[in-house]
Amino acid sequence: MGVVERREREKERKRNTMLDAAESILMDRGLEHLSMDDVAEKAEVSKGSLYLYFQNKNDLVLGICYRATHLLNESFRKVLDSNLSGLSLVRELGETYLHYVKNHPQYYSSMKFLDNLHSTREGTDSEYLQLCTQNRQEGFRLMVEAIQRGMDDGSIKQELPAEQLALLFWSTSHGVVTISYMHQNYEHFKLLDRIGMKEEDMFDAYMHILSHGFAQQTHES
Amino acid sequence: MGVVERREREKERKRNTMLDAAESILMDRGLEHLSMDDVAEKAEVSKGSLYLYFQNKNDLVLGICYRATHLLNESFRKVLDSNLSGLSLVRELGETYLHYVKNHPQYYSSMKFLDNLHSTREGTDSEYLQLCTQNRQEGFRLMVEAIQRGMDDGSIKQELPAEQLALLFWSTSHGVVTISYMHQNYEHFKLLDRIGMKEEDMFDAYMHILSHGFAQQTHES
DNA sequence: TCAATAAATGACCGGTAGTCATTTTATGAC
DNA sequence: GTCATAAAATGACTACCGGTCATTTATTGA
The missing domain is CATH 1.10.357.10 (Tetracycline Repressor, domain 2)
Known part of the structure; x- marks a missing residue:
């Protein structure tokens, strides 16, 4: 019941963490130097996880x-x-x-x-x-x-x-x-x-x- | 004497051939699908040659x-x-x-x-x-x-x-x-x-x- | 004919987007 | 607590691409 909901919230929170990491790199280095590997490292998740949250x-x-x-x-x-x-x-x-x-x-x-x-x-x-x-x-x-x-x-x-x-x-x-x-x-x-x-x-x-x-x-x- | 000149003309001709190839690919597939390998193949030269004529x-x-x-x-x-x-x-x-x-x-x-x-x-x-x-x-x-x-x-x-x-x-x-x-x-x-x-x-x-x-x-x- | 120079080559490197078999974690029934 | 099931996370791997460079091939002029 509440589990599904909590999972959904947690998922959204993680998604935002990843976006934060990506944004931070964007601000520092610009769009052309934004790599998925770097985002994964910055967000402290694996690259594969990134692709669980973004297509x-x-x-x-x-x-x-x-x-x-x-x-x-x-x-x-x-x-x-x-x-x-x-x-x-x-x-x-x-x-x-x-x-x-x-x-x-x-x-x-x-x-x-x-x-x-x-x-x-x-x-x-x-x-x-x-x-x-x-x-x-x-x-x-x-x-x-x-x-x-x-x-x-x-x-x-x-x-x-x-x-x-x-x-x-x-x-x-x-x-x-x-x-x-x-x-x-x-x-x-x-x-x-x-x-x-x-x-x-x-x-x-x-x-x-x-x-x-x-x-x-x-x-x- | 005339050799250097001829070489220069020949070089310009080849450069244009490569540009023709690149342009042809651009027209067909668009800028985002233009690869140096493809240009080399289309121009019938090696990839290395491409880099002799373009930086x-x-x-x-x-x-x-x-x-x-x-x-x-x-x-x-x-x-x-x-x-x-x-x-x-x-x-x-x-x-x-x-x-x-x-x-x-x-x-x-x-x-x-x-x-x-x-x-x-x-x-x-x-x-x-x-x-x-x-x-x-x-x-x-x-x-x-x-x-x-x-x-x-x-x-x-x-x-x-x-x-x-x-x-x-x-x-x-x-x-x-x-x-x-x-x-x-x-x-x-x-x-x-x-x-x-x-x-x-x-x-x-x-x-x-x-x-x-x-x-x-x-x-x- | 033969050095010497210029031109051409393609195997190779580093980096990156994207994948997937495997492992780890969370859940709920008993 | 135990365990089976499902969800989540992982990172080694592939494919591709821009760029390099040691080696090979062609050209020139003596």
Whole structure:
């Protein structure tokens, strides 16, 4: 009776111990130097045990990615708690995303890993893939909500459905954040320096362009 | 005398043969299933020979990436040849990028590989890394040129330096193109479908937002 | 013809993801 | 407590892959 339950709890606890070990290695050495042998050693279990709790390495990394996406969503939710205008909320979400990448680059790398998971074949049966996808959907939903609020309070145009505008904000901010990540983490990426743009200014400029456009207004507008 | 020259030409020819083999495997099986053994077999040389012509696997992939960036730049140059307004040129560049990703997804994956090359350590001494970086700079330069033309002909606002605006267009279009790539190539990526947006419409919406902004204009504007 | 040099080879190494036969541990009936 | 059964854990092993290097083969020019 209670035995099965206790076993289940214990299993979850062990799973988290393993994830802790994996995360610790990720933070120290980066995703590309994360090996299953090292995780097993760090978690003080055998390699075989690792595969009792995770289907494969993908699954393990997605386990970390689940934590990563969850943390990002929590930050997003805090933004949505405020009473700012919808437009300001959108800006805050973007800045939150940017800060997240700056403060948790290794978590972000696990999200890039999720983005690069190719065919469904590679991880179809991973529960964590489902959870990560759910988290990403939730993050997107929060963006939609911010935009919808902006449309309601009159700070954002209603030319497009909120979902579609959210997709554009999502994807474009993804691009900007990627540039920022590369600037932070890749020593050979010097584009910002070359054009004499500071990282902080980039986001301001991005939000300005996204808010007001870069096309010269024609008179009949 | 002529012997050294001939040797040099012959060496270049062989290098290209190996790149052809690698590219063929890339197109057939994708970057993640590209092994040096297979390339050697396909190119009908020994594995050791491969390492006489390329420093390591990174170098080889960057060799393909060089071709990839070169091809993209050629497409960009064709756009710049036209007499469209600067604003239209920018749109055309974006559409060109989008079509490129759709038509050459494996080339694009090699460019993603370039983007993900971490420290300088991993490929500092690769000639191809230099060449790829040069190509990317050239692509960026073409974007700057289009925007500069738009500022000159009055179709694009002059609020920001052309280079900075180009960076924003570069990064945001990168984000949009990434979404498109995922929609095309990852079966588990269903975001576009879920919000009922067609891929073709996404780019139009993107250019519209980027041109005119999504913020409701205030009256004192 | 013959050194000397350049080019090519493939057996081999180290590391890593993943497997599985075997061992160890936990459980519950008696 | 004993024991049979089932669950959990183990680590030696395989397959594969990137990269190396001592050896072999081909080329050159005297």
